[in-house]
Amino acid sequence: MDEQQPSGHEVSPPEEDKVVDVRAKKPVRRRTKDSSDAKPSVRLNDQKTQSQYEPYKEAAWGFINHWYPAVFSSELQEDQVEGVQICGIPIVLRRVDGQVYALKDRCVHRGVRMSAKPMCFNKETISCWYHGFTFNLKTGNLDTIVGNPDDKLIGTTGVTTYPVHEVCGIVFVFVREDEFPLEDVPPLRHDLPVMFPESSERFPHPLWPAAPHILHEDAIGLGIHRTGESNWRVACENGFDNAHILIHQDNMIVQSNNWVLPLGIRPVSNDCITTFEDDDGPTGLMQWLFSDRWEPILENKKLGISVNGVNGRMYRTSFYLPGVLLVENWPEEYIAQYEWYVPITDDTYEYWEVLVKRCATPEEVEQFKYRYRTVLEPMALNGFNDCDLYARESMQDFYGDGSGWDDEQLVDTDVSPITWRKLASRCNRGIAKPGVGVNGSVKASSLRLRDVSEGVPSRYFVRKVEF
Ligand code: FES
Numbered sequence: 309m310d311e312q313q314p315s316g317h318e319v320s321p322p323e324e325d326k327v328v329d330v331r332a333k334k335p336v337r338r339r340t341k342d343s344s345d346a347k348p349s350v351r352l353n354d355q356k357t358q359s360q361y362e363p364y365k366e367a368a369w370g371f372i373n374h375w376y377p378a379v380f381s382s383e384l385q386e387d388q389v390e391g392v393q394i395c396g397i398p399i400v401l402r403r404v405d406g407q408v409y410a411l412k413d414r415c416v417h418r419g420v421r422m423s424a425k426p427m428c429f430n431k432e433t434i435s436c437w438y439h440g441f442t443f444n445l446k447t448g449n450l451d452t453i454v455g456n457p458d459d460k461l462i463g464t465t466g467v468t469t470y471p472v473h474e475v476c477g478i479v480f481v482f483v484r485e486d487e488f489p490l491e492d493v494p495p496l497r498h499d500l501p502v503m504f505p506e507s508s509e510r511f512p513h514p515l516w517p518a519a520p521h522i523l524h525e526d527a528i529g530l531g532i533h534r535t536g537e538s539n540w541r542v543a544c545e546n547g548f549d550n551a552h553i554l555i556h557q558d559n560m561i562v563q564s565n566n567w568v569l570p571l572g573i574r575p576v577s578n579d580c581i582t583t584f585e586d587d588d589g590p591t592g593l594m595q596w597l598f599s600d601r602w603e604p605i606l607e608n609k610k611l612g613i614s615v616n617g618v619n620g621r622m623y624r625t626s627f628y629l630p631g632v633l634l635v636e637n638w639p640e641e642y643i644a645q646y647e648w649y650v651p652i653t654d655d656t657y658e659y660w661e662v663l664v665k666r667c668a669t670p671e672e673v674e675q676f677k678y679r680y681r682t683v684l685e686p687m688a689l690n691g692f693n694d695c696d697l698y699a700r701e702s703m704q705d706f707y708g709d710g711s712g713w714d715d716e717q718l719v720d721t722d723v724s725p726i727t728w729r730k731l732a733s734r735c736n737r738g739i740a741k742p743g744v745g746v747n748g749s750v751k752a753s754s755l756r757l758r759d760v761s762e763g764v765p766s767r768y769f770v771r772k773v774e775f
């Protein structure tokens with residue numbers, strides 16, 4: 309379904325946008341507002357608008373029953389075992405004869421993580437290192453217990469398994485609730501960006517070639533992932549935020565290319581964003597950047613500053629459930645940048661940055677790898693995106709306890725996150741429950757823990773920004 313979104317100038321959302329938490333089968337709870345909220349609001353996120361994305365505000369631990377990247381293929385060699393945590397769920401991965409298996413990484417006996425000390429006696433199972441409970445890799449069933457092979461619990465219980473799809477050098481896992489039926493698992497492409505050139509008519513742009521897609525057979529994906537210390541939603545919203553161009557003005561990739569960025573980009577049309585909920589494809593939003601639907605801001609008279617002509621790299625961003633960014637034509641022509649913001653806890657996420665290019669020959673692959681190593685990773689994935697990582701972490705203290713979602717005062721350039729929040733509230737496949745028995749389930753701010761581990765004491769003066 310194509311839906312034209314109102315611009316930031318029209319704060320009244322369409323009637324059909326009413327949101328009901330379908331999981332709970334009842335209208336969602338609305339937070340009590342303070343008296344200042346009772347006044348007419350000029351915030352873009354007035355009470356009525358907020359009511360349309362209440363489920364999103366509840367999704368601190370992420371959206372479950374979706375596909376997420378778990379590891380790069382190179383991080384899981386033959387017979388290797390690794391443990392990850394996604395949406396508060398511990399997951400153990402093992403590769404056997406090339407095939408990757410994923411199971412819940414919580415032994416049913418006493419709850420330890422099997423991945424903490426991998427123990428595998430054959431190609432079919434993984435055993436818990438503590439008392440030897442042994443689980444079938446394909447079914448998750450408790451097949452035997454190392455030192456108690458006749459116990460009557462054997463064959464009656466097990467751990468949840470997770471479907472795996474490995475493509476373009478990335479191992480994706482469908483992170484599901486225990487009761488989510490395996491026969492209802494959608495294909496990976498439903499949780500990935502739209503494909504080009506198949507979508508070029510629907511989302512035309514004359515300024516750049518069709519973006520490569522990780523499902524293209526000749527696509528090569530090169531990238532990194534690292535842990536960000538903020539909530540995953542704060543990270544997502546930074547990814548496609550058109551108003552934060554300011555933080556990138558001084559970046560090496562900008563200055564070394566002699567790019568001149570505008571002061572900002574402002575929506576000037578009701579159809580600046582198109583949302584779509586495809587029956588047989590992804591759910592997402594397309595931002596019509598570098599078209600007449602968005603206006604670059606070149607001057608601020610009040611501050612007496614201006615930009616003399618804009619000369620930058622043209623790009624376009626689109627965003628998809630469960631939290632996938634596509635940047636077309638970035639950081640160079642014929643390359644697409646993918647980003648995932650994979651919830652680990654409610655205050656940490658795994659930040660995936662992957663550059664994708666179609667390479668027809670082994671020589672092109674080598675050229676892309678060389679360019680990636682010498683220029684693109686240091687200048688785009690690190691230099692440029694380091695600023696974004698810092699900005700997200702800077703928001704965490706405000707959003708960390710949940711009150712920021714009520715207290716923020718959004719403006720018309722924030723039409724993008726608001727559109728995303730409504731879409732995500734309508735179309736997610738489930739809201740993850742808070743993690744139990746895993747990192748982050750017992751509260752302590754990871755930012756403060758990092759300060760402590762680095763020997764940085766609590767301080768009176770604010771720490772200066774460096775990037
Ligand atoms: Fe795993 Fe006891 S905790 S076998």
Ligand code: FE
Nearest residue numbers: 546552556696
């Ligand atoms: Fe940015």
